[in-house]
Each structure stands twice: as C-alpha cells, then as structure tokens.
Amino acid sequence: MISRLPKWVEYGAFILAFTAGSVNAIGLLGFEHQSVSHLSGTATLVGTKLLSSSPTVLFHLLGILVSFMLGAALSGAFLSGSSVKLGRHYDTLLLIEAGFLLFAIYLLQEGTYYGHYMASAACGLQNALATTYSGAIVRTTHVTGIFTDLGIMLGSVFKGEKFDKRKAILFILIIAGFISGGTLGAYLFAKLQFFALLAPAAICIALAISYRIYKIQTAINR
Numbered sequence: 001m002i003s004r005l006p007k008w009v010e011y012g013a014f015i016l017a018f019t020a021g022s023v024n025a026i027g028l029l030g031f032e033h034q035s036v037s038h039l040s041g042t043a044t045l046v047g048t049k050l051l052s053s054s055p056t057v058l059f060h061l062l063g064i065l066v067s068f069m070l071g072a073a074l075s076g077a078f079l080s081g082s083s084v085k086l087g088r089h090y091d092t093l094l095l096i097e098a099g100f101l102l103f104a105i106y107l108l109q110e111g112t113y114y115g116h117y118m119a120s121a122a123c124g125l126q127n128a129l130a131t132t133y134s135g136a137i138v139r140t141t142h143v144t145g146i147f148t149d150l151g152i153m154l155g156s157v158f159k160g161e162k163f164d165k166r167k168a169i170l171f172i173l174i175i176a177g178f179i180s181g182g183t184l185g186a187y188l189f190a191k192l193q194f195f196a197l198l199a200p201a202a203i204c205i206a207l208a209i210s211y212r213i214y215k216i217q218t219a220i221n222r
Contacts, residue, residue: 008214009138009170010169010170010173012207012211013138013140013170013173013174013177014173014174014176014177015177015203015207016126016129016140016141016177016207017140017141017143017173017174017175017176017177017178017181018177018178018180018181018184018203019126019140019181019200019203019204019207020037020123020126020127020140020141020142020178020181020200021037021177021178021179021180021181021182021183021184021185022181022182022184022185022188022196022199022200022203023036023037023101023119023122023123023181023185023197023200024036024037024038024123024141024178024181024182024185025181025182025183025184025185025186025189026119026185026186026188026189026194026196026197027116027119029185029186029189030108030189030193030194031116031119034061034064034116036064036068036116036119036120036123037123037127037141037142038123038141038142038144039064039065039068040142040144042061042064042065043065045061046058046061046062046065049061060113060116063113063116063117064116064117064120065120067116067117067118067120067121067124068120068121068123068124068127069124070121070124071100071120071121071122071123071124071125071126071127071128072124072125072127072128073124073128074093074096074121074125074128075093075124075125075126075128075129076128078092078093079093079128079129090129090208090211091208091209091211091212091215092208093125093126093129094129094204094205094207094208094211095204095205095208096125097122097125097126097201097204098201098202098204098205098208100118100119100121100122100125101118101119101122101197101200101201101204102197102198102201103115103118104116104118104119104122104194104197105194105195105197105198105201108194109194115194119197123141124141126140126141127139127140127141127142138170138174139174140174140177140178142178143174143175143178146171146174146175147175149167149171150168150171150172153167153168181200184199185199185200
C-alpha cells in the first residue's frame with residue numbers, strides 16, 4: 001500500500017501542492033475569480049452558461065476544461081504505467097509546466113485570455129504527474145478528494161480498522177501545501193500581479209533540477 005511509495009513522495013507532494021495552491025490563488029484573484037487548478041467549479045459554470053446568452057464566456061470556460069485535459073494528456077504521453085517511481089520523466093514535465101506558467105505571464109500581460117489556458121494546462125500536467133500506486137491516489141492540484149479520503153480513514157477507525165499513519169501524513173502535507181501556497185500566491189499577486197506566477201514557475205524548475213540530481217546520485221550509488 002502507501003508504505004511502498006518512495007520516501008521522496010511526501011516532500012514532492014507538499015511542494016507540488018504548494019505550487020498548485022499558489023497558481024490557483026493567482027487565478028482566483030486575477031482570472032476573473034476563475035479557478036485553474038481544478039475543474040469542478042468550472043464545469044458547473046459551463047452548465048449555468050448553457051442557459052445564458054453569453055457564448056464568449058461559455059467558450060472561454062470550455063477552453064479551460066480542454067486545456068487542463070490536454071496538460072494531463074501531455075503527462076500521459078511522457079509517463080507509462082501507473083507507478084510512482086524513480087527514473088520517469090518528472091523533471092522534463094516539471095520544466096514544461098514552468099514553461100507553461102512563464103508563457104501564461106506573457107499572454108496575461110498582453111491582455112489575452114489564452115494565458116488562462118496555459119495556466120490550466122500547467123495544472124492539468126501537474127495533476128497527472130502522480131497517479132495510482134499500490135492503492136494510493138496522490139493528487140496535488142485540489143484537496144476535495146484528500147479530505148474525502150481522510151474522512152473515510154477516520155470512519156474506518158471507528159470500525160476497528162488500522163489507521164494508516166503514513167497515508168494520513170501524506171494527505172495532511174498536501175492540504176498544508178495547498179493552503180500555504182494559496183497564501184503565498186495571494187501575497188505575491190497583491191505585489192506583482194501576474195508576475196506572481198514567476199514563483200510557482202521557479203519552484204517547478206528547482207524541483208526538476210533537484211529530482212535530476214537525486215536521480216543521478218542514486219544511479220551512481222547503485
């Protein structure tokens with residue numbers, strides 16, 4: 001189960017959730033209160049706009065949905081299988097994510113909504129980085145499922161089942177990362193506007209470099 005995940009997963013999950021929380025906060029504050037790290041609210045808005053006479057807004061919302069999916073598809077093209085393990089192209093995808101965020105800054109500064117699509121694609125790509133492994137689902141761009149899983153775990157304890165401490169720690173780290181990332185995103189947006197996206201982009205680059213170094217050192221020590 002979760003105990004079979006490599007030790008670096010907790011650190012990576014926290015940092016990725018921190019990054020996503022930051023991007024989403026900037027999205028809520030700057031993209032007309034539009035989330036980009038998860039799609040439940042966006043899909044609901046699509047449903048409401050089907051009853052309105054605002055095709056421009058409807059197509060914009062659909063663009064965000066499609067962009068998120070295409071970002072996830074890009075991860076799917078690079079990664080094979082469903083295991084979280086050393087040697088996969090996480091560093092390459094993190095650099096692509098950073099590129100999406102940097103391009104989003106340029107587009108948003110130019111006043112085009114295409115920047116929203118790039119930010120959404122970056123989140124979709126990141127959300128697909130960590131997938132199912134040994135029954136553990138790691139999602140870093142939203143926390144609804146995490147809270148649900150924690151609730152299920154607590155309910156299981158009431159039935160006398162064993163509480164998985166490592167899984168709980170992982171989930172709590174993701175929640176803490178997402179919330180604290182949102183705090184940073186809100187602070188930076190107040191100071192820098194859309195240039196606040198430089199912070200999550202830099203985090204992605206630093207994480208990619210760190211992962212590459214770790215991968216090389218691991219290969220040398222074998």
